[in-house]
Amino acid sequence: MLQFVNVTLNGLVQGMIFAAFALALVLIWRSTRIVNFAQGSMAAATTFIALAIIQAGQSYWVALVVALLSGFLIGAVIERVVIRPVEGGPELNAVIVTLGLFVAIQALIAIVFGSSFQSFTTPFGLRGFTFGDTTILLTPNSLYVIGAVLVTMLALIALFRFTRVGLAMRASAFGQEVARLLGVRVGRMLTLGWGLAAVVGSLSGLLIAGGGLVYPAYMDVIIVSGFVAAVLGGLDSPIGAVVGGLLLGLVLSYVAGYLSPALVNMSALAILVVVLLVRPGGLFSSSTARRA
Amino acid sequence: MTGISVAFGGVSALSDVSLTVEPGQVHGLIGPNGAGKTTLFNVACGLVRPDEGRIVWNGSELRRLRPSRLTRLGISRTLQGVGLFRGLTVLENVMVGAHRHAKAGFFSALFAVPTSDKDDARLRARAMTALEELDATGYATRYPDSLPYPVQKRVALARALVADPELLLLDEPASGLGEDEMHELGDLIRTLSGRMSVLLVEHHMDLVMRVCDRITVLDSGEQIAAGTPAEVQANPAVTEAYLGDEVDVATDAAALAAADGREG
Numbered sequence: 001m002l003q004f005v006n007v008t009l010n011g012l013v014q015g016m017i018f019a020a021f022a023l024a025l026v027l028i029w030r031s032t033r034i035v036n037f038a039q040g041s042m043a044a045a046t047t048f049i050a051l052a053i054i055q056a057g058q059s060y061w062v063a064l065v066v067a068l069l070s071g072f073l074i075g076a077v078i079e080r081v082v083i084r085p086v087e088g089g090p091e092l093n094a095v096i097v098t099l100g101l102f103v104a105i106q107a108l109i110a111i112v113f114g115s116s117f118q119s120f121t122t123p124f125g126l127r128g129f130t131f132g133d134t135t136i137l138l139t140p141n142s143l144y145v146i147g148a149v150l151v152t153m154l155a156l157i158a159l160f161r162f163t164r165v166g167l168a169m170r171a172s173a174f175g176q177e178v179a180r181l182l183g184v185r186v187g188r189m190l191t192l193g194w195g196l197a198a199v200v201g202s203l204s205g206l207l208i209a210g211g212g213l214v215y216p217a218y219m220d221v222i223i224v225s226g227f228v229a230a231v232l233g234g235l236d237s238p239i240g241a242v243v244g245g246l247l248l249g250l251v252l253s254y255v256a257g258y259l260s261p262a263l264v265n266m267s268a269l270a271i272l273v274v275v276l277l278v279r280p281g282g283l284f285s286s287s288t289a290r291r292a
Numbered sequence: 293m294t295g296i297s298v299a300f301g302g303v304s305a306l307s308d309v310s311l312t313v314e315p316g317q318v319h320g321l322i323g324p325n326g327a328g329k330t331t332l333f334n335v336a337c338g339l340v341r342p343d344e345g346r347i348v349w350n351g352s353e354l355r356r357l358r359p360s361r362l363t364r365l366g367i368s369r370t371l372q373g374v375g376l377f378r379g380l381t382v383l384e385n386v387m388v389g390a391h392r393h394a395k396a397g398f399f400s401a402l403f404a405v406p407t408s409d410k411d412d413a414r415l416r417a418r419a420m421t422a423l424e425e426l427d428a429t430g431y432a433t434r435y436p437d438s439l440p441y442p443v444q445k446r447v448a449l450a451r452a453l454v455a456d457p458e459l460l461l462l463d464e465p466a467s468g469l470g471e472d473e474m475h476e477l478g479d480l481i482r483t484l485s486g487r488m489s490v491l492l493v494e495h496h497m498d499l500v501m502r503v504c505d506r507i508t509v510l511d512s513g514e515q516i517a518a519g520t521p522a523e524v525q526a527n528p529a530v531t532e533a534y535l536g537d538e539v540d541v542a543t544d545a546a547a548l549a550a551a552d553g554r555e556g
Contacts, residue, residue, distance in 0.1 A: 164391075164412055167380070171388040174377035181337065181371075182451070183363030183391045 006137035007257035008250065013142040014225075015249020016149040017204050021226030022233065022241035023153070024201035029235045031173045031193035032087060034094040038078070038101035039226070040219035042198055043205025045105055046071040047214055048113045050206055051120060060123040067206060068199050075198025076191045083194070084187070109216040122210035145207045152203055153242065156196070169193055224265060225252065228272045234282020244283065305331045306342075306513045311491075313459060318481060318490040320504035320521075322497070324533060327510040329493045330372070333463055336491065337362050337369050350458075363391065368452040369461035374444040376436040382447050383432040386419035389451035422454035423447070426480075442473050453484075460484065462492045466499050478503045501525065509533070 021039065028036045050067035054060060082101065086093040124140035160166040171179040172189040180186050208222055229248045233240025248271065255267045275283070306328045313319040321329050334340040336347070338357035347354045349365060362369070368389070376385050423429045426446045436444055445465065452460060462481070466474045474496060481490060481503045494500050500507065501521045509517040509524060511533040517524050524530055 162412070164387075164415065167384055167387055168391065170380055170384075171377050174379050175375065177359075178371065178375045178377070179388065180360045181362060181369060182389050183360060183455070184388065185360060 002134060002136070003257065007253050009136065009138045009142070010257070011250035011253030012246065013145050013249070014253060015229075015246035016146050017208050017222065017245075018225045018229040018249050019242040019245025020149045020152065020200055020204035020207070021222055022229035022245045023156075023238055024197040024204065025226060025230040026233070026235055026238050026241040027156075027193055027197035027200065029230075030238075031169065031190055032079075032083065032094075033091070034083065034087070034098065035235075036197070037095070037098040037223075038105060039197075039201045040205075040223035041102045041105035041109070042071065042074055042078070043201045043222075044214070044216060044219045045074060045109055046198075046202035047120070047205045047209045047218075048109055048216075051118060051209075051214060052113065054121060060121060064206060068202055071198045071202030072195040075201075076195035078198075079191045079194035084190075087190070106216050113216070115216050117213045117215045120209040120212060120214050126211045141211055145210070148203060148207060152200060156200070156238070159196075165189075165192070221265070225249075225268050228268050228275075231272060232275055232283055237282065240282055247283075306335070306510075308345075309508075309510065309513075309515045310345075311508050311515075311518075313489045313491050314506070315458075315489055316485055317505040318485045318492060318503050320500040320507040321491060321493045321510065322495075322500055322507060323510035326512070328513040329510055330463065331513075332510070333369070333461060333491075333493055336461060337367065363389075363455050363457070366456075366458035367461065368455045368457035368459075370448050370452045370463055370465060372463045372467070374436070374441075374448045376444060376448055376451070378435070378437055381433050381435060382428065382439070383416070383419055383423070385436065385447060386422055386451045386454050387415050390415045390418045390422075390454040419450075419454055422450040425453065426450045441468050442470070445469065449480075457488055459489045459491065462490060462494075464493055464495060466494055466496045474499055 021043075024039055024043075025036060028034060028039075046067040049070050050063035053063040053066055078101065082097060083094065086097050122141045122144070124144045126139050126141050128135040128137050128139050130136075158166075160170055168179070168184045169189045169192065171182070171184055172186045173193075176186050179189075204222065204226070205219055209218065212218075225248060226245075229245040230241050231244070232248060233242070233244030248268065251271065252264050252268060256264050309328070309332060311319070311321070311332070321332065323329050331340060335342050338354075338359045338361070341356075347357060349367070354365075376382075377388065380388070420429060420432065423432060426449060428443060428446050428450060431439055431443060431447065436447065439447070445468065449462075449465065452462075465481075466477055469477065478499050481492065484490060485505075492500065492504065504521055506519065507517075507521055507524045508515060509527075509530050516529045516533055517527045519527070
């Protein structure tokens with residue numbers, strides 16, 4: 001019983017991080033129809049920026065804010081400079097560009113920050129809460145992870161639902177040409193969309209790094225799970241991404257807890273293949289037609 | 293617009309077409325399929341750049357007209373289909389159209405400072421008024437896909453009107469409408485002309501003849517006639533280009549009947 005509780009809790013926390021990463025992918029897919037393979041590297045870059053600030057003696061919170069802001073900047077600049085020229089062209093071009101960015105940013109991190117393993121602090125403890133004499137696998141840090149992702153999601157929902165900019169961004173996502181005819185500055189909305197997505201992606205990077213080791217390619221493991229979560233939820237649906245992330249977190253945690261940790265990545269890919277074969281539009285899709 | 297010419301590749305789509313929409317008038321643009329009506333329309337809103345010719349709006353020439361500048365110039369257009377945003381409610385769709393009337397800047401809107409809150413409320417109110425005018429307030433919270441086609445068309449029209457344009461470009465507003473709805477549409481367009489100029493592309497001849505002050509007729513990219521509905525109707529070139537089809541149909545029918553008669 002205790003093991004089940006622990007495995008479930010672990011799955012939920014992991015799932016929250018997958019959800020944030022998947023949400024970042026979905027935000028970009030919805031607005032520009034591009035799958036951003038560079039998301040992981042971009043998040044790693046901001047984590048290393050945070051690390052440098054912490055090592056310079058600043059607090060975790062200062063580092064967090066600076067990292068998220070620089071995430072926004074990186075996302076916005078990449079959209080404006082690198083992605084804009086391939087937008088609207090053949091889809092393969094954009095895919096190759098983001099793959100190139102993925103490799104380039106990772107290399108850049110190694111050049112600037114070195115490629116050794118470094119530990120990353122957390123603002124909260126990593127010891128599980130104790131009830132009587134049983135310690136469960138829920139730590140102050142995991143509460144922080146869940147809280148941070150939830151707050152970010154609520155903020156995004158508020159932005160999209162209740163503000164004029166959010167409305168313009170949704171309109172641009174649903175019909176660029178029409179939105180343009182109605183006077184929406186679609187280009188700006190796309191830049192903003194990439195910036196916001198990069199913030200959410202950066203958050204997932206910082207959260208997964210907390211209490212662990214970081215190196216330029218540390219996000220690679222998350223990338224796979226994040227993609228699976230996004231596809232699971234249907235690339236078009238932010239809510240689907242969150243549910244997909246949580247589901248995947250739980251399933252992978254059960255696999256690790258009851259079968260073998262070695263099977264985790266393999267089962268993530270197995271889930272991806274099954275979903276693509278059986279429900280290519282994602283678990284919650286209502287539409288039948290979808291291009292690959 | 294004067295002397296507009298457009299060619300796609302080597303094919304000439306429009307050659308030397310001139311058209312002026314007078315303030316407060318309804319100007320009809322008609323012609324058989326492929327005559328270049330939609331191309332001219334797209335030139336007027338910056339989607340297609342003319343190879344030759346000038347576009348003058350309110351006394352100043354528009355060079356390098358871009359679609360996103362259109363609403364700020366006071367020009368709105370509707371699309372041939374409906375072109376509503378599928379994932380937005382009817383009210384939200386119309387609010388997007390009211391975009392140019394927002395006062396708060398981009399960044400204050402992003403960070404939701406109080407002035408932009410007031411802005412949002414104002415936009416919402418504007419959008420509701422536009423829906424009211426088109427008798428569609430009841431659908432405000434619905435999504436476009438769940439509505440019948442004529443209602444979608446009304447919402448699309450509300451979205452164009454909410455920007456309070458000086459010139460309204462209507463691209464086949466009557467397509468897919470029934471007889472009664474078309475009649476209502478005609479009345480509406482007449483009412484609108486009190487507030488704005490209208491350029492209307494339409495297939496339904498009776499509607500065009502009823503609501504337009506002036507009409508320009510295109511055929512194969514060339515302007516073959518222009519004038520009041522009565523003048524255009526009396527023009528033999530128009531009858532030939534336009535009603536030619538119907539004459540053909542009549543001849544065909546006669547030929548068929550004759551053939552039937554022979555077999556029978």
